[in-house]
Amino acid sequence: MKRVFLLLSIIIGQFAAFAQQDKEVFTRLAETVNTQFANREFDKIALEFDSIMSKGLSAQALEQTLVGLESVYGEMGSFKTPVIEQIGDNWIARTPIVFSKLLMMLSVTFTPKQQIAGLFITPQSGSYVMPNYVDGLSFLESKMEFGTEGWKVKGTLTYPKDGKPHPLIIIVHGSGPIDRDGSTGNSKIYRDLAWGLASKGIAVFRYDKRSNVHGNKLYMESYQGKTYTAQDEVVDDVLSAIKLLTPNIHVDSNQMFIAGHSQGGMLAPMIAQQSGKLKGIILLAANARPIQDLLVEQMDYLYPDSAVMDAKNYYEKKRIQQQAAYSKKKKLDPKSPTDSLPFGVSAVYWNFLNTYNQLKTFEKSPTHALVLQGERDYQVTMTDFRLWQQAAPKRKAKTNFISYPKLNHLFIKGEGRSVPAEYQQQGNMDETVIVDIKRWIEGLK
Numbered sequence: 001m002k003r004v005f006l007l008l009s010i011i012i013g014q015f016a017a018f019a020q021q022d023k024e025v026f027t028r029l030a031e032t033v034n035t036q037f038a039n040r041e042f043d044k045i046a047l048e049f050d051s052i053m054s055k056g057l058s059a060q061a062l063e064q065t066l067v068g069l070e071s072v073y074g075e076m077g078s079f080k081t082p083v084i085e086q087i088g089d090n091w092i093a094r095t096p097i098v099f100s101k102l103l104m105m106l107s108v109t110f111t112p113k114q115q116i117a118g119l120f121i122t123p124q125s126g127s128y129v130m131p132n133y134v135d136g137l138s139f140l141e142s143k144m145e146f147g148t149e150g151w152k153v154k155g156t157l158t159y160p161k162d163g164k165p166h167p168l169i170i171i172v173h174g175s176g177p178i179d180r181d182g183s184t185g186n187s188k189i190y191r192d193l194a195w196g197l198a199s200k201g202i203a204v205f206r207y208d209k210r211s212n213v214h215g216n217k218l219y220m221e222s223y224q225g226k227t228y229t230a231q232d233e234v235v236d237d238v239l240s241a242i243k244l245l246t247p248n249i250h251v252d253s254n255q256m257f258i259a260g261h262s263q264g265g266m267l268a269p270m271i272a273q274q275s276g277k278l279k280g281i282i283l284l285a286a287n288a289r290p291i292q293d294l295l296v297e298q299m300d301y302l303y304p305d306s307a308v309m310d311a312k313n314y315y316e317k318k319r320i321q322q323q324a325a326y327s328k329k330k331k332l333d334p335k336s337p338t339d340s341l342p343f344g345v346s347a348v349y350w351n352f353l354n355t356y357n358q359l360k361t362f363e364k365s366p367t368h369a370l371v372l373q374g375e376r377d378y379q380v381t382m383t384d385f386r387l388w389q390q391a392a393p394k395r396k397a398k399t400n401f402i403s404y405p406k407l408n409h410l411f412i413k414g415e416g417r418s419v420p421a422e423y424q425q426q427g428n429m430d431e432t433v434i435v436d437i438k439r440w441i442e443g444l445k
Contacts, residue, residue, distance in 0.1 A: 022091070023084055026110050030082040030093030033108055033116070038079055040066070050115040057119065069121065074100030078137050090117060097121070098136035103128075128188050131196065131428035139198035146207075146244045147237050151214055155207025155241065156180055158198040159250040166203045167255035167441050168248075169193075169282070170241050172234065172271065174262030175291070175343075177212040182261070182410075185424035189410050193259065196434035202441060203250055210237055229352035230267060238271050246277070255279050257441065260286060262380060262409070269361035280368035280444060282437060285380045285409050288359055288387035292324035294380060295342055301378045302420070330354065359387060363394040370400050370440045372433060374407030376418040398444065402436055 036044045042059035049057065070076060080096040089112050097104045109118035130136065140161045147153050160166055171190050173182070182190030194204035210233050211218055218228055238258060246253045257280045260268035265286020272278045287294055299317045303309050309317070323342045326332075332347035332354075341350060362369070373385040385403055392399045404411070408418045412427035 022086070025114070026091040026093065027082065027084050029110055029114060030084060030095065030108060033093070034079045034082060034095055034106070037106065038076070045116070045119075048114075048116045050111055050113075050117050053116055053118070062119070065121070069099070069104070074132075079106075092118075098130075100130070100132065100136075103130060103136075128186060128191075129426055129428070131192055131431065133199065133431040133434060134192075134195040135199040136195070139195070144244065147210070147240050151210055151217075151232075151237075153208050153210055153213050153237060154180075155205055156194070157203065157205050157245065157248070157250065158194040159203040160198055160201050165250060165252040166201060167257065168203045168205065168245060168251045169197060169257045169259050169437075170238060170245070171204065171206045172238055172258050172260035172264030172268060173209045174264055174285075176209075177215050178209045179212050180206040180208045182206075184410060186426035187410060187412060187423070187428065189412070189429045190261075192429040193434065196429065196431065197437065200434065200438045202438060205241055205245055207237070207241065209233070227348055228346060229349050230263075230356075231352065234264065234267055235271055235274065239275055242275055242277055253277075255441070255444075257282060259284060259437070262286065263291065266291075266358045267356075269358055269365050269367075270356060272365055272367040273361060278367050280370065280441070281365075282440075283369065283371045283388065284411065284433075285373055285377055286358075286371065286384065286388070287380045288384040288391075290328065291353065292328050292342065295320055295324045297381070298379055328354065359391045362388065363391050365395065366397050368398045368444055369395070370402075370437065372411070372436065373401075373403045374409060374411055375403050375405045376407060376414060377409040378418050379409045400440060404430065404432065406430075407433070 033045055033048070036042075040063065042062045045062065046054070046057075046059040066076065077098040077100060080098070082093045082095040085092050085094070091110045093108045093110070095106045095108075097106055105122055107118070107120045107122070108116060111117045138160060139158055141156050141158045143154060143156050145152050145154050171182070171193060173190075180190060181188035182193075190206045194206050197204050218233070242256060245251050246256070256278055258268055258271055258278060259282040260266070260271075261284040265283035266288075268281040268283055268286065272281050299320050303313050303317050320342065323340060326336075327341045327347075327350040332351050334347050334351075336347040338344045338346055341347060371385065371388045373380070373382065375382055382403065385401070389401055392401070406413045406415065407430055408414055408422065410423065410427070411429045411433050412422075413430050414422055414427075
């Protein structure tokens with residue numbers, strides 16, 4: 001019996017070794033094709049087509065395909081490391097390619113005879129378009145997992161690839177279960193911010209919000225009456241990220257910042273107070289007023305009383321007004337039904353926010369601050385921007401304010417009255433915002 005097990009072990013080991021050898025062979029083949037593709041040597045690639053591919057795709061057609069792609073997505077740039085996977089008898093190599101406006105994926109299928117049986121190049125991530133101000137060749141990214149046990153989340157550190165430590169910005173999400181890219185429709189403004197700043201010498205960390213990863217668990221705990229507040233959902237994970245990244249070789253620990261968007265900006269003074277390690281906070285469309293007030297104002301903006309409303313919108317507006325008013329009570333009963341509160345979030349959550357005064361915390365903070373606001377923003381308005389300005393004279397730290405006439409809540413440029421439908425259109429964070437943040441950080445040195 002021992003001999004049988006020994007024989008099986010030897011056979012399994014041999015298969016594993018052969019598989020590894022095969023992977024190495026096809027990895028080298030993929031790297032060769034990638035080099036040829038980058039050098040536009042399509043004749044060489046076509047020589048490796050199998051009989052079926054040779055009939056369906058010529059070197060000239062492959063060249064014309066690339067020309068067409070570049071006319072839409074900009075010039076083809078660097079090739080990332082290929083990922084090799086065996087499917088059936090074939091091996092597939094997938095390689096991200098950095099075009100000037102979009103990340104693409106080159107997929108090449110190899111037969112066991114090391115011939116090319118398939119070749120496709122497609123957008124890597126939906127219809128997201130990489131902005132022109134991003135230099136995809138100037139930075140690297142590494143993925144990390146961090147946070148409280150049982151509530152861990154994943155994030156991405158984007159950093160210039162010169163090997164030096166750089167100032168770091170940690171992005172703090174707005175309200176809702178938002179991913180690390182800040183995905184809204186076809187836009188990914190947190191990715192824009194990370195890639196744009198990394199292209200200009202600043203490291204950025206972005207991560208999936210706790211409610212994005214553990215939404216169901218949070219809901220169940222809230223439903224069961226357990227404590228769940230913005231401290232749990234937002235603040236604790238930012239503090240964990242600061243601790244995680246302080247010793248990182250790509251980070252200058254003396255120049256650590258957070259950039260809070262919307263609700264994340266509202267909580268930024270609290271995070272700075274609890275951390276004590278931040279050099280500055282950046283408030284992006286941060287509400288200076290209670291969230292409940294903004295909800296009522298947004299409904300008035302979208303459905304003014306002077307407008308003709310259908311029954312659905314009328315009752316939705318009344319419902320939100322009632323929920324907002326109820327949630328502002330000083331001491332809500334923790335057992336209050338969640339359907340009587342905004343977003344179906346528990347009374348404990350609202351009690352926590354109701355006791356937090358972001359303006360007072362901002363006034364007392366010794367941390368430098370940059371406050372940015374889009375003037376077309378109807379979710380957080382210039383009223384909030386002016387309230388932050390009014391609090392500034394009481395601060396001892398350096399505080400700067402910039403507003404942008406054509407930008408909305410996502411800091412995407414537009415014209416006329418901002419409406420929800422524009423969030424579904426593809427757009428990128430305006431480059432001016434990236435440049436202003438870089439200049440502000442440089443001015444603090």
